[in-house]
Every structure is written in C-alpha cells, then in structure tokens.
Amino acid sequence: MLQGWVIIVVSFAYLGLLFAIAYYADQRADAGRSVIASPYIYSLSLGVYATAWTFYGSVGRAASDGVGFLPIYIGPTLMIALWWVVMRKIIRISKQNRITSLADFIASRYGKSALIGGLVTVIAVVGIVPYISLQLKAVSNSFTIVLQYPAIVMPAKMGAVPFLQDTALGVALILAAFAIAFGTRHLDAAEHHQGMVAAIAFESLVKLLAFLAVGMFVTFGIYNGFGDVFERAADTTRLRAMLTPLDGVAGSYASWAWLTVLSMLAIMFLPRQFQVAVIENVDEKHLNKAIWLFPLYMLAINVFVLPIAFGGLLHFPPGSVDADTFVLTLPMAEKQELLALLVFIGGLSAATGMVIVETIALSTMVCNDLVMPVLLRLPVLRLNQRRDLTGLLLGIRRGAIVLVLLLGYLYFRLAGEAYALVSIGLISFAAVAQFAPVVLGGIFWRGGTRRGALAGLTAGFLVWFYTLMLPAFARSDWLPIGFLEHGPFGLALLNPQQLFGLARLDHITHAMIWSMIANIGAYVAVSLSTARSAEEHRQASLFVDVFKHSGDAGGARFWRGTASAPELFNLLARFLGPASAEAVFRDFAHGKGMQWPGDDLLADAEFVHYVETQLAGAIGASSARIMVASVVKEEALTIGEVRQIVDEASQVVAYSHRLEQKSKELEAATTELRAANERLQELDRLKDDFVSTVSHELRTPLTSIRSFSEILREDPKVDLAQRRKFLDIITKETERLTRLINKILDLSKLESGTTEWHELPIDMKEVIESTMTATSQLFKEKDVRLEASLPQQVPRLVADIDHITQVIFNLLSNAVKFCEAGKGRVEVVLVEDNGFLRVDVSDNGPGISPKDQKVIFDKFRQAGDALTDKPHGTGLGLHISFHIIDHYGGRIWVSSRPGQRTTFSFTLPLVRAPAPAEAT
C-alpha cells in the first residue's frame, strides 16, 4: 500500500486537515472564543523546536556518537527554567511595544533603528536558509525512500538525483503555498496567527505520537525492551565503545558544554521560537505551565532515540543504510507499512511545522524591517500618497515566503549533500546565537547603544560566516578545498576551522568561541565608547524598566508635537484597511468615553503613540516611526529632556514607594488611634459613673442633714432629748460627708499622681500596733475581738507612714464593719516572706462571693447588693488602698468564700524596684 499515489494522497489529506484546523481556529478567534488560549496549546506550539532534524537527525547523530545529540534538548530545558525571569520580560516588552518579530525587537530596542532591523533580518535569513534546506532534504529523502518500498535504497545511491531534486522543489513550493495560506491571509494589527498556532500544536502531537510509536515498535517489537537492545549492542565489538561515548574523544566535554549553550540560545532566538513563544503568546501566564511541560515534551521525544539508533546499527550491515533514515527504514525493513506511513507523516509534520512558522516569521521581518523601510524612504515610489497599502504589504510577505523557500532549495541543491542533518541545523543555531548579546544585553543593560549593537552583530555574523559558512561552501566545491586545509592564500593562521591555530575543537565549538568573543567584545566596547541619542535613551528605558512603566502609555511621555486625528486615521487606514482603522479609533475613543466618528479626538501625545504602536503591529517599529513622523509635526526632544523624563519617572517610582510606606504607617497610626479612642470612651464612661455615684453618695447625707435641720427650724416645740438626737444625726452625717470628701480628694490626688509621699524608714510592726490602738474604740463599740500575731522584729522598709497607716486602718475598719456584734473576731498577722512583708487581716464575717471579689477594689464597689443593703462606707477605702500598695510595688488581694473567714492581704517589697507606678 505504499505506492506513490497513496503517499501523495495521504500527505495532501494531512495538509488539508492542518488547514481545516487552522481555519477553524481562525474562525473561533474571530468569534472571540480562542482555542489557543491554553497553556497546553502554548507548550505544544513550542514543540515546533523539534523539526525533521529531531525526527530523523537525532537518531543519525546518536548512531555516530551516542549521547552527543542530547545537549540540543538539555540546553533548552536549562534555559526554560530561566524563562520565568527572562522570557516574561521579553513578552511584556513585546506586548507593550507591539513587537512583530525578533528583528523588530532588536531594532526597537536600539532606537527604532531601521539599519539594525535590516541587519538582523539579513543574518536571520542567511542563517536560517540552511535549516530550511534541511527540512526540504528530510521530506524529499523520506519520500524517495518510502517510494522504493519494499526495497531499502539510499537516495544518494540511487543515481536518480534529478528526481530527488524535483521532489525537493515540489515540496518547497507546496510548503510555500501553505505558509502563505496560514500566515498572510489577512493583515492583523496584533500580528497573531491563531490558526497557525493551533495547526502547529496539532503537528507537535502528531510527530510525538509517530516517534513514540516507532520507538516502541523497535524497542519492544523488534527487540525485548531497552535492556535487550543495549545488551546486544554491548556484545557487538564495533558498538561497545559507544556505550561510554564521552571517552577518548578529544575535547568532547567542551563540545558537549558548547552545544548546550548553543541550544540554550537557539530556543530563544530562532525566529520561529521567538514567533511562537513571544509574538503568538496570548497570555503571559501560559509561560508557567510551559516551563515544565515543554521540557517534558522534549524528554518524551528523546527517550527512544538511542534504542532506535542501536537497533538500526544492529539491524543493517555497516554503511548500507544512512543512520538519519533509521526511523523510517526500520519499520520498512520489518514490513510495517502502516507504521512507515505514520513515520512519514510524523516527519512531514515536523518539517512543515518548522517551515511554516519559520517562513512566516522571516517574511514578517523581511517585509517590516528590510523592504518597507527602504520603500518608504524612496521618494520615487510616492508610497506616502498611496491610499491603500495593505495589498502591497501582503504581497511583500508572500514574495518573501517564496523567496526564503527557494533560497532553501538552492542551498539544498548546492550544499545539502555534503552534511548530515544535524550539522546543517547547528550552523543555523550558531547564526541565531549571534542575537543573544544584543537581546539579553538590551533588556538588562541600559548602556547598550545602537552602534554597539551594530558592531556586535556585524562582528559576530562575519566570524560565523567565515568559520562555518565558507567551509560549508568549500565542501560543496564552491571554493577550493585547499582553503580548508591550508587557510586562505596559504596563511595557516587564518584557517577558517582552526582560526589563529585554535585546533582540536569541533567546528561548531570553534566557531562559537570566536564569534561570541567578537560579538560580545564589539558590542560592549563600542557601547561603552559611543554616546546615545535621545531616541536610544528612551527606548533603553522602555525596555530595561518595562516592569516599572505601566500600561501602553509608557512611550507617550517622550513625545511632543502636534497632529490631526483625520490625518492619523488616513495613515492607519492605508496600512490596516479602513475597517481595522475604524475599529482602532473606536476602541481608543471608547476608552476615553468619546465617540468616533463624531467627537473631535484630541491628537495628543498619548493618541499619537497609540496610533504608532498599532501601526508598528503591522509594519514594524522603525517603519511605523517613519510613517507617523510624516503626518505629525514632531518637536524633537533633546537628550537632556529625555534624560529628565526618565529621571522623573524613576523619581515618581521612588515617590510612590515612599507614599506607600507612609500610607502603611498612617494605617498603623489609625489603628492605634482607634484603640486609644475606645479606651478614652471607656474612661469617659467610668468618669460619668464616678460623678453620678459621688453625687449620689453626697446627696444621701445632705438629704438627711437638710430634713433634720428643717424639722428643728420649723418646729420649735421639739423636746430637748429629741432635739439632741437630731443634732447627733446631723453631726454624724456631716462627719460622713467630710470623710467622703477627704477620700475623694485623696483618690484624685492618687490618680493624678500629685500625692505627696513623705518617705522614711518605718517599722511595720509599730505601724500595725499604733493603728490597732487607734481603732480599738471601734472594736469595743461593736464588741469584736481584735488579735494580732506579730513577729519579734521585722526589717524596716521605706514608705510614707501616713499612707500605710491608712491602708491598715481601712482593712481593720472594713473587717469590724462586717463582723457580727459580740461574736466577731479579727486577726492581724504580719510575716516576712521572701523579700516582702505580708499583712493579713482576717475576720469571721459573712464572706464575699467570688463575683464581688473581682470588683471589690474598684471605685464605689461594695460587697453585697447596693440596692437592698444599707451602705457600710464610702466604697473608696479599698480602692485607695489598692493605689497605695500599687505605688510601692506591692500587691493587695482578698481570699474568701461566703460563710468562711475573709482575709485581706497585702505585701510590700522590702527593697523597692524603681517604681513604674509613679505616674498612675
């Protein structure tokens, strides 16, 4: 079933399916329901990295030097871990500046220089052409081989070279048609090709499945698993050395390391990788999953490479079959027609995916950064007056696609047969690696200048051309081969593969070392020794500080001039078509809360910048700059002004940082204030309570004084005994009033901290004894027994004797108050306890409930029910005692239970700590 027509029909059916997928995705995108807005699709689309080179060439390389193919996939794994930092920044920059390609990115960074854009485009095209020819070679080779089924004949030995070349030309033209259909159907201001991305993601799946299928077939179908393949290889003399393949080859660790570096750079700077990773990225967050999914994809597609390589080497006699074709020839040799067809389709997927994305990316570069800047500058063409340029743009892009593919074909005819697949691919890798210094330097180093970038790119490209491209030409007989052996004009020092006598390295490592030295050296040296223009200064700031500038308006700060909205509209319409231009204007007007057409849009800096970035999306930054400059009267900013704006911007950032800090502090202060306010309100409430309680306490005695006085005044007939009794009551109540007022005065002094403390050494024992004597009358009146148990001698302590006396007096008078007349017994105990003196006053009164114990030291609180019980005192004594003891750093407390003895105790420290309670 592997006749030629079957293969052709299946191939076209497959390409048709791809187109259907792309068409569907485009439709969905137009309807606003994107199918590619998924991190999985994004990761799969990154799989465009695996081309026909991976599909066929990895096995070829593995068959010659074992693990030597792996750095090309390990490098990207290491690089992608850095994407979190690097790629995120590139994506953010590209979105803000509407970058359309790698050339656009670099040109934009270095002052929107058309010269740099053109140079990058040339390097990319020249560098990538061999890579494209590799794909053509792979597809036409595999096609030719499958056609010979069931025989296995290498194309190189067929002698039918014209046929093979015709196939390659056909493949090139068909792929060109597809790339045109995918990439240039219409002009999109956002330069997104959603259909293409969906198709690429699908192709990534197909090639992975095809490769896994053939890998499993070889490993488990032909052999009995991994162990079996390797065991048989170990038994074969010519293969044994490959099992420890890094041995013995001079410089092999160096080439391993350099290959890793090279592929680290390739995964970022191959035009097609930049296209899918940056330009086609629809959401920065997709990067997160891709960081581990894409390496996983590469791991999966490489697992079976070694078994297939060893399987092929074991299966075919040495030299009979090209190792690059093992993937296809092994199923064919085993008569697995379907599998062979699947492999062919897998290889086709790998090749078409690469070619489509690469040519679209290159055509965008050629159009926006090479052709348009030149055309727009040629006054003869009068492009400025043409009404609609969309057709011209699309035409240029289509032409570029065809041109690039034909160049690829040309290279294939001239040089393709001289190299294995892998070596061709590595030449391209080394070419795009030349972009690394100017891009990475450009996004992290403000100091890189336009001239520095030009110098670096030129130097790197020239060295690359001399050390890799010229030898490739020499091998394909364009140049005398003696050029490689003895150097140009017999100058051995200039031998392109052993420059300055640097020998013993493989060609790629050798070329990388010299080109990177030249590239980075020139970039840094020239950047440091040239001045920057205002434009460069501003672009450097926009790129390096991309995370500090927010929104699209970042570039508008740097513009000053006048323009008219209708002129800008005409400009946009010429490049995007009237419909798109209308939509762009409407969006902008909508964002400003205005109508278009209708309201007069003010063509201010922000608006002009907006139009320029929209235009840049279609024709690239440098061309857009030229076009916008042609319709607006722009006042050039001087370098000093730009610097000032940049400085202002960083000042604003600093201010906003400070502002943020201040607002945090303010917030903390507010919380504190709120707490303080709550406390104040609580205190206010307490004060109110205090005042009302005091008034109440004062009114009670006053009322009785007043009423008895009135009786005495109104009724002169009151007899003497009665009169005396009334006067006694009045005297008592007056005394009570005096006591109360004294205590309130004491309290307010204590609380405000204005109490005077006359501190002298006192003997606690004497104080207690004298207070007991002073209160003995109280005890006698109520017939309560007072006992004391005092030690012979206690240490003196320093305190105000009056205050301490007051405390003891309060406790004793309290105790006697609550004792039952006749049966009461009060005991005073003084002990020295661990650096403190403790005084206990206990009575056999009714006891105090736990609830009351908590509040008994508060103002105006008394045990028992204040409403029903007759008050026994002012309710201030214990509160005052508490303050006094607290002042001396001691403690006062009560232990009691209803029905049991109540003991009030306080302690005073013998040596006082510096009193913190002074203020209270």
Added chain:
Amino acid sequence: MDNFEIKGQRLVALAMLGCLAFNYPILELFNRPGTVLGIPVLYAFIFAAWGLLIALMALVVETKDRADR
C-alpha cells in the same frame, strides 16, 4: 510579588543545578562501563537526572506559596 520573585530564584537555582549535573566532572562519574536495569550507566543517569529536573521545575512552578495566600 515576593512569591513571584522567590519562584524565579528557585528556577534559576535549578538551572544552575542542571548546568552542574550535565557537565564535566559530574558526567565523568557516570561515564563508565556497566548497566542499571540493563541500561548503560551514563544513559540512565542523564535521563533520570533530566526527568528529576523537570519534576522539580514543575514542583516550583505549581506550588502555591502559603505565605502569599
């Protein structure tokens, strides 16, 4: 934002670890005859280390940092 930066630093550290693992002296340790489960030591090491590196990267990226939420 802190969480974001910490993840970036972890990934950079992993990249450095990878550079170490897939280079001279470490590779030389495994560049010897012999097999692990039938697979030559060097191949087994490279693929195992590669898989482990990817797993660690996935772990770093997908972990929701508690401090941030």
